[in-house]
Amino acid sequence: MPQIMPHVVTENCRLCLFTDCVEHCPVQCFHADDERSYIDADACIDCGACIPVCPVQAIHEVFEPDEEREILALNAERSHALPVISKKLPPLLSAAARRVELGF
Amino acid sequence: MSVHSAETKTVRGACPQDCPDTCAFIYHVEDGKLVEVTGDPAHPMTRGGLCVKLKDFAEHHYNPDRILYPMKRAGSKGSGKYERISWDEALSTIKSKWTDIIDQYGSQAIMPHAYLGNQGTANGLTAGDAFFNRLGSTVAEKTYCESGSSTAWVMTVGPTGGLDVESLAYAKYIIVWGMNMVSTNLHAWPFVLEAKSKGAKIVVIDPFKSRTAKQADWHIAIKPGTDAALALGMMNVIIQEGLVDYDYVEKYTLGFEDLKTRAAEFPVERVSEITGIPAADIVKLAREYATTPPAAIREGVAVERSPGGGDAVRAITCLPALIGAWRHVGGGAVEMPIYEFPMSVAHVSRPDWIRPGTRVINELDLGAALTGKMKLDPPIKSVFVYNSNPVSQAPDAGELVRGLQREDLFTVCSELFITDTAKYADILLPSTMQAEQYDIMVTWGHLYIMLNQPAIPAPGECVANIDLFRRLAKTMGFNDDYWDLTDDEWLSLAYDWKSPALEGITLDILKQDGWKRLNVGMPDVRAPHAEGNFKTPSGKCEFKSSMAEGGNMVLDVWRSGYTEMQVGGYVDPVPNYIPPAEVIDSSPTKPARFPLNLLSPKPHAFLNTQYGNEASQMKRQGEQRIMINPSDAAGRSIANGAYVRVFNERGTFEAKADLTDDVGAGLVVTNVGHWPGLNRTGTAVNSTTAPRHANLGQAGVYSDNRVEVERI
Numbered sequence: 051m052p053q054i055m056p057h058v059v060t061e062n063c064r065l066c067l068f069t070d071c072v073e074h075c076p077v078q079c080f081h082a083d084d085e086r087s088y089i090d091a092d093a094c095i096d097c098g099a100c101i102p103v104c105p106v107q108a109i110h111e112v113f114e115p116d117e118e119r120e121i122l123a124l125n126a127e128r129s130h131a132l133p134v135i136s137k138k139l140p141p142l143l144s145a146a147a148r149r150v151e152l153g154f
Numbered sequence: 155m156s157v158h159s160a161e162t163k164t165v166r167g168a169c170p171q172d173c174p175d176t177c178a179f180i181y182h183v184e185d186g187k188l189v190e191v192t193g194d195p196a197h198p199m200t201r202g203g204l205c206v207k208l209k210d211f212a213e214h215h216y217n218p219d220r221i222l223y224p225m226k227r228a229g230s231k232g233s234g235k236y237e238r239i240s241w242d243e244a245l246s247t248i249k250s251k252w253t254d255i256i257d258q259y260g261s262q263a264i265m266p267h268a269y270l271g272n273q274g275t276a277n278g279l280t281a282g283d284a285f286f287n288r289l290g291s292t293v294a295e296k297t298y299c300e301s302g303s304s305t306a307w308v309m310t311v312g313p314t315g316g317l318d319v320e321s322l323a324y325a326k327y328i329i330v331w332g333m334n335m336v337s338t339n340l341h342a343w344p345f346v347l348e349a350k351s352k353g354a355k356i357v358v359i360d361p362f363k364s365r366t367a368k369q370a371d372w373h374i375a376i377k378p379g380t381d382a383a384l385a386l387g388m389m390n391v392i393i394q395e396g397l398v399d400y401d402y403v404e405k406y407t408l409g410f411e412d413l414k415t416r417a418a419e420f421p422v423e424r425v426s427e428i429t430g431i432p433a434a435d436i437v438k439l440a441r442e443y444a445t446t447p448p449a450a451i452r453e454g455v456a457v458e459r460s461p462g463g464g465d466a467v468r469a470i471t472c473l474p475a476l477i478g479a480w481r482h483v484g485g486g487a488v489e490m491p492i493y494e495f496p497m498s499v500a501h502v503s504r505p506d507w508i509r510p511g512t513r514v515i516n517e518l519d520l521g522a523a524l525t526g527k528m529k530l531d532p533p534i535k536s537v538f539v540y541n542s543n544p545v546s547q548a549p550d551a552g553e554l555v556r557g558l559q560r561e562d563l564f565t566v567c568s569e570l571f572i573t574d575t576a577k578y579a580d581i582l583l584p585s586t587m588q589a590e591q592y593d594i595m596v597t598w599g600h601l602y603i604m605l606n607q608p609a610i611p612a613p614g615e616c617v618a619n620i621d622l623f624r625r626l627a628k629t630m631g632f633n634d635d636y637w638d639l640t641d642d643e644w645l646s647l648a649y650d651w652k653s654p655a656l657e658g659i660t661l662d663i664l665k666q667d668g669w670k671r672l673n674v675g676m677p678d679v680r681a682p683h684a685e686g687n688f689k690t691p692s693g694k695c696e697f698k699s700s701m702a703e704g705g706n707m708v709l710d711v712w713r714s715g716y717t718e719m720q721v722g723g724y725v726d727p728v729p730n731y732i733p734p735a736e737v738i739d740s741s742p743t744k745p746a747r748f749p750l751n752l753l754s755p756k757p758h759a760f761l762n763t764q765y766g767n768e769a770s771q772m773k774r775q776g777e778q779r780i781m782i783n784p785s786d787a788a789g790r791s792i793a794n795g796a797y798v799r800v801f802n803e804r805g806t807f808e809a810k811a812d813l814t815d816d817v818g819a820g821l822v823v824t825n826v827g828h829w830p831g832l833n834r835t836g837t838a839v840n841s842t843t844a845p846r847h848a849n850l851g852q853a854g855v856y857s858d859n860r861v862e863v864e865r866i
Contacts, residue, residue, distance in 0.1 A: 074201070074202060074203055076201075076203060076336075076340055076341065076343050076344050076347075077336055077340075077343060077347075077369065078347055092368065093368075093369060095205070095206060095336050095337065095340060095365065095758070096206035096209075096758070096759070096774060097203055097204065097205045097206050097209075097340065098203075098206070098209055099193070099202065099203025099204070102192075113773065136347070136351060
């Protein structure tokens with residue numbers, strides 16, 4: 051049955067890429083490029099374990115899919131095009147400044 | 155103006171769900187209110203995360219629909235109309251009704267109905283056993299899940315914990331056989347991924363492309379109910395090609411020659427025809443499994459849910475010994491490690507109170523038992539339901555509802571909510587939820603003993619099951635010391651704390667730390683059957699079972715500790731393939747009227763029916779849907795997203811069609827767990843399932859179900 055309540059990574063991740071999420075994800079559903087990560091909704095099992103561990107609150111559950119079509123499409127498209135991140139990476143050099151800018 | 159500072163505290167707990175993961179909880183309480191439930195980051199299985207089912211668990215405790223007081227029926231049976239009464243009135247009504255029934259029909263006219271709505275030692279599956287054994291009721295055989303597998307497992311390797319699921323991290327070849335792990339054993343999946351990261355191959359055997367199958371290296375789509383044929387076909391290849399570990403077989407197994415003869419009846423061409431799996435794939439699977447040590451099998455309960463389910467579990471459980479997989483850390487089979495926990499059935503269930511000759515009725519037959527189809531003498535005049543919701547979970551729901559509608563049936567239900575079953579009760583009793591009660595949780599998927607401590611007081615007049623049965627015992631005039639035991643005294647007697655498995659572990663330590671690993675060896679070194687040491691009568695892995703001579707049986711834990719009055723019946727000493735009764739092509743007498751085979755696996759966001767009435771979880775799970783192959787949909791003019799009627803001669807329900815290649819032609823898949831009363835027609839999948847039993851352990855045959863699907 052299709053994924054109906056997916057989780058997504060938002061722009062808050064851009065220039066941070068803390069990747070604490072991948073340490074807590076039981077199904078390895080995070081994929082990343084050089085700037086940020088994305089969730090593969092086909093693999094995500096909606097447990098939400100990643101949400102509280104993100105230092106910049108970049109992950110949330112999509113409760114109203116119709117209202118967040120763009121972010122869903124972006125996560126789906128990019129996650130399918132990029133490799134899985136299965137181990138925590140060092141944050142980007144810009145992460146500390148970006149975190150301050152985001153107010154966390 | 156005063157500045158309010160919230161008083162916050164955390165309390166250690168454990169998950170109550172009927173799930174192998176039994177997660178370690180941390181309850182977060184602010185000003186006396188449960189605000190959040192999180193996973194313990196230090197627990198090696200829980201690892202800080204829970205699952206989608208538990209997302210709103212704190213809020214669930216405050217669901218406004220909870221039953222907070224005893225109530226009596228104030229409308230017709232099934233109307234769901236109730237009015238509040240006192241505990242005194244509830245108990246005196248029960249006493250008066252039961253006394254009359256016992257006087258007129260005898261105590262066996264009363265039957266309990268329980269399952270694993272809560273997994274506690276004191277409040278779970280067996281919470282009412284001692285009371286009902288003392289009362290002299292009919293013994294209820296509780297075989298909704300695992301009984302077929304556990305009989306099969308014990309017949310083959312004995313009551314052993316088998317392979318630790320955490321040891322999967324050390325395997326090089328993992329077969330997940332009939333289990334959607336990422337939905338139903340999520341906290342074991344990281345060990346599978348760890349193995350994969352070290353090069354292991356992950357194979358999933360499942361009739362449809364489940365969430366787990368999509369994550370596998372190789373998904374093998376098998377026809378439902380044909381798993382024994384595949385296992386025997388693999389053995390055929392392994393034996394023919396000399397891939398047997400003859401040294402292990404000679405030292406630690408019994409009946410190899412008989413198994414060899416049986417396997418010879420299953421050449422790959424025949425197995426391919428039975429299972430629908432290409433012959434080359436069967437050969438490849440057998441070769442890879444036998445030559446990639448350590449090889450592990452994660453056995454799913456789904457395998458048992460077909461007429462030959464018991465022998466399928468036996469055949470699969472024979473495989474590791476045949477290739478010597480048990481020699482290695484990470485090799486062997488995971489089924490249910492519950493046998494490592496030294497729980498005392500004698501104390502928990504008090505089978506010594508069962509009167510000689512007491513009859514047994516299987517819970518899956520409750521409908522027929524209540525409607526008179528079983529021609530019982532005495533008839534069932536009262537049923538007491540707790541920890542279970544048979545109108546949703548039992549097969550042939552229509553028959554059961556007809557039984558529960560009987561005006562002369564006195565039904566009592568201890569519940570959290572007015573479920574589809576509870577709405578037929580004459581008396582409703584309010585039950586506590588997990589954060590409000592105290593218990594050692596029974597664990598069937600890992601090797602940690604877990605304590606759940608109450609974090610908040612019970613609301614209204616809710617009581618834990620252990621207290622409920624103390625009250626009932628006093629009401630019925632039982633004056634045994636047993637009913638005066640405190641919770642701690644009772645739990646102290648429920649486990650053998652002096653056993654090696656619990657050495658160094660006490661209730662006080664558990665109160666402090668919440669959980670402890672049993673002393674059974676760590677996952678990176680544990681290889682329980684490297685040198686045999688099976689718990690069977692012969693001490694060997696029994697390809698030819700010595701227990702078969704006793705006939706079909708259900709283990710005592712599923713039947714209130716009772717060992718008499720077993721269903722019996724012939725059991726082949728060597729596992730065989732017993733075909734399904736209803737699936738496609740297997741029943742020429744029942745041709746095309748119901749051409750589709752319906753499977754009903756567990757939901758993703760509910761735990762069976764639990765949380766199926768919680769708004770956020772209903773939104774996550776979505777409405778009742780059915781997966782259908784586009785080719786089957788096209789012939790029926792069914793469009794994607796259209797509502798369809800699913801039916802057979804037993805019943806009907808409606809669902810929204812998902813057209814997908816994740817199911818092959820001829821197969822349809824929906825999930826169990828949606829509350830029938832919240833569905834479009836007041837029914838759900840178990841309106842269509844058959845009230846028959848698998849060949850072992852009286853398991854249900856939920857997967858052996860033919861239906862037709864039509865556009866509405």
